[in-house]
Amino acid sequence: MxxxxxxxxxxxxxxxxxxxxxxxxxxxxxxxxxxxxxxxxxxxxxxxxxxINRVDELSFLREENGRLEIGALTRHRFAETSAVVRSEVPLLAEALGYVGHVAIRNRGTIGGSLAHADPAAELPAVMVALDAGFTVHGPDGERIVAARDFFLGPHRTALAPGELLTRISVPPHRGGWAVEELSRRSRDLALVAVFVTVTMSGDVCESARIAVAGAGPTPIRPLTAEKSLAGGPLTDDAIALAAELVATETDPPGDLHAPAGYRREMAAVLTRRAITRAKESA
Ligand SMILES: Cc1cc2nc3c(=O)[nH]c(=O)nc-3n(C[C@H](O)[C@H](O)[C@H](O)COP(=O)(O)OP(=O)(O)OC[C@H]3O[C@@H](n4cnc5c(N)ncnc54)[C@H](O)[C@@H]3O)c2cc1C
The missing domain is CATH 3.30.43.10 (Uridine Diphospho-n-acetylenolpyruvylglucosamine Reductase, domain 2)
Structure with a gap:
């Protein structure tokens, strides 16, 4: 057509x-x-x-006041291969590698993925996990929206008519991290994907952040599971409990790609794997 x-x-x-x-x-x-x-x-x-492809002021990637500032028009591939992104926010660099194929990532933009707000997409969930902030421009000027308030439903965001996403501001995270994704074919949109960061002090987990894609109408941030991990060692039992809590906090759709129950179970399996890997990388 x-x-x-x-x-x-x-x-x-x-x-x-x-x-x-x-x-x-x-x-x-x-x-x-x-x-x-x-x-x-x-x-x-x-x-x-x-x-907006010739709006050069939307294409930048730099450190500013200790945060990573990303112009909405920055191409996926540019960010994925950036030394700054890899050292300051390695979770984002790894997640970008799951967005389609290289040809897609050469053209696709960070702002486009966020504004498109596909519940199965990687970048919305990563930004929710990282507590990123989004700058949007409209006829009345500029405002900042927290990533957790930006995604309202499948392909629905807090952007008002006439508004444009211009900048993504990401706090650095240099602790442990991991991405675990399940898709039917390599680099298809996720059936379920889990993004984890952990900050450790010796054997004790100071804080953990988890976001799940493909398990609800928007990225899910399972706060009860995060809280269950904070303040103790990441033993197998603690990780298993957090994984079960994640499953209860998801609200996955059932469709021709996978039934809801399967996605929920996979959210638990992938969470267990992701926390284990994040702990090892910390
Ligand atoms: C074969 C294939 C595989 C794919 N696999 C994946 C995958 O694994 N994971 C994944 O997340 N996506 C995947 N996608 C989807 C696609 O890669 C992303 O959604 C895309 O890159 C979005 O960025 P874009 O710059 O191309 O946006 P566009 O296609 O140009 O725009 C997408 C939407 O966002 C709006 N928009 C764009 N920029 C802005 C802005 N700055 N402000 C406000 N609104 C804006 C547009 O109006 C439009 O509604 C795949 C696509 C294809 C074709």
Whole structure:
């Protein structure tokens, strides 16, 4: 199928993009790895496509005030191979390697993956695990939204009409981390994926953060499981308990790819593996 007719505007600055997005039913085009298929399937029928690929001010990756600041237009592959990302937020670097294939990651952008808000996608869950903050720009200026408040449902975010995601601010994490993902074929969207960070003090887990993709309408942050790990050693029993708690805190969909019960069970299995690996890497 071919896309339904739409107007096209190539913005050369953030101001131009925001102004164009004031048009009713306008849609941002970043890497196009999700939007173009949606257009061709006529599941998206925007009146205007606002291409931000020449908005250079949205393409950056730097350390600032001890945090990693990422422009929304930064390509997946650029971030994945960045020495700063690998040393400051290795969980993000590892997770990026699970997003589609290299050809997809060469074009796809960090902001596009977040704005697309696929419940099975890696990056929304990673940003929720890392307590990232998102800057969005709209006709009334700029505001900051915490990652945990950004994802409202499948493909639904806190972006208001006319708003654009511009910057992702990520606190560093240099403790232990792990990604565990189950998909039907290598690098397909996840059936379930689990992202874990742990901060250890000797044998004691000071804090743990867990996020699960593919197990609910938005990324799940199982706080009860996290709390059960904090303040004690990561014994096999502690890890098994946390994994069971994760399963109870998920709300997975059942569909033709996998029934809900299977996803819930896999969330527990992957959590157990991820915490064990995170502990080893700490
Ligand atoms: C074969 C294949 C495999 C894939 N595998 C995976 C996978 O394993 N994991 C995964 O997460 N994804 C996967 N995807 C989906 C895709 O890679 C990502 O969703 C995509 O890269 C999103 O980024 P983009 O820059 O291409 O966004 P686009 O396709 O350009 O846009 C996606 C959506 O976000 C909006 N948008 C984009 N940028 C902004 C912004 N700055 N502000 C506001 N709105 C914005 C667009 O309007 C659109 O609604 C796959 C895609 C393909 C084709």
């Amino acid at each position: 071919k896309a339904a007719p739409f107007e096209y505007f190539r913005a050369s600055s953030l101001d131009e993009a925001v102004e164009a997005l004031g048009t009713p039913d306008a849609r941002v085009l970043a890497g196009g790895q999700s939007l173009v298929p949606l257009l061709n399937l006529r599941q998206a029928r925007p009146s205007l496509v606002v291409d």
